[in-house]
Amino acid sequence: MDHLEYLQKQSKLSLVLIWHENRSSYLSCRIESHKMVIRLHRMFASMPMLIWEALASYIFQKDKKARVVLKKAAHEYFSSVYLPPKPLLSKGSTHHLLLLYDKVQQEYFPSMDLKIEIGWAKKQKRSQGRCMTFGCFDSHQRQIRIHPSLDHPSVPAYFVEFVIYHEILHAILPSAISSKGRIQAHTKEFRSQEKLFFEYEKAKSFEKTFFNSVFRRVNFL
Ligand SMILES: [Zn+2]
Numbered sequence: 713m714d715h716l717e718y719l720q721k722q723s724k725l726s727l728v729l730i731w732h733e734n735r736s737s738y739l740s741c742r743i744e745s746h747k748m749v750i751r752l753h754r755m756f757a758s759m760p761m762l763i764w765e766a767l768a769s770y771i772f773q774k775d776k777k778a779r780v781v782l783k784k785a786a787h788e789y790f791s792s793v794y795l796p797p798k799p800l801l802s803k804g805s806t807h808h809l810l811l812l813y814d815k816v817q818q819e820y821f822p823s824m825d826l827k828i829e830i831g832w833a834k835k836q837k838r839s840q841g842r843c844m845t846f847g848c849f850d851s852h853q854r855q856i857r858i859h860p861s862l863d864h865p866s867v868p869a870y871f872v873e874f875v876i877y878h879e880i881l882h883a884i885l886p887s888a889i890s891s892k893g894r895i896q897a898h899t900k901e902f903r904s905q906e907k908l909f910f911e912y913e914k915a916k917s918f919e920k921t922f923f924n925s926v927f928r929r930v931n932f933l
Contacts, residue, residue, distance in 0.1 A: 780893040800831020804863035833857035847875040849882035874915035
């Protein structure tokens with residue numbers, strides 16, 4: 713039995729199944745002239761029966777628990793897919809991110825082969841990867857992108873290092889998924905590791921001042 717046959721058995725409407733590779737809406741359904749058109753990301757094709765049962769419960773019964781199962785499966789799939797990164801500039805007018813990254817790596821993660829690229833973000837896209845205000849780790853491209861407003865003489869190197877350290881933690885610590893299917897990147901474990909940064913208190917207090925005095929104004933928050 714193929715995938716369509718499996719779903720069709722559970723519906724009185726006749727079904728049309730369209731496979732696609734669009735990550736942002738991996739599952740959608742609509743009724744079109746007495747037919748139900750189901751658009752599904754291709755990743756589901758190779759997933760086990762358990763996931764197909766969840767797909768059927770969600771599509772035909774709007775089962776919320778099934779939705780959580782699907783969300784977790786999609787999250788696991790997308791976290792494991794590697795996309796070749798677009799090259800980024802790492803040398804700014806004040807800070808050279810690659811040099812700072814190397815310093816942080818040697819100091820805190822000397823034995824780890826992280827295989828991460830780093831560079832200045834062109835503009836911050838909140839939806840890509842796990843983000844804090846000043847930086848972002850994109851797990852698909854294994855890239856850390858730093859907000860360009862940090863490339864300024866008023867921003868001390870230790871603060872840029874702290875942002876890099878924070879983003880590296882995203883790369884090495886797994887995020888948790890709540891019972892409602894929400895992804896929690898800043899777990900307890902994350903926060904306690906974050907505090908191990910040598911100049912944590914200083915960086916946090918700079919963050920506060922900088923965010924309120926410069927960053928908020930420049931970025932119209
Ligand atoms: Zn974060």
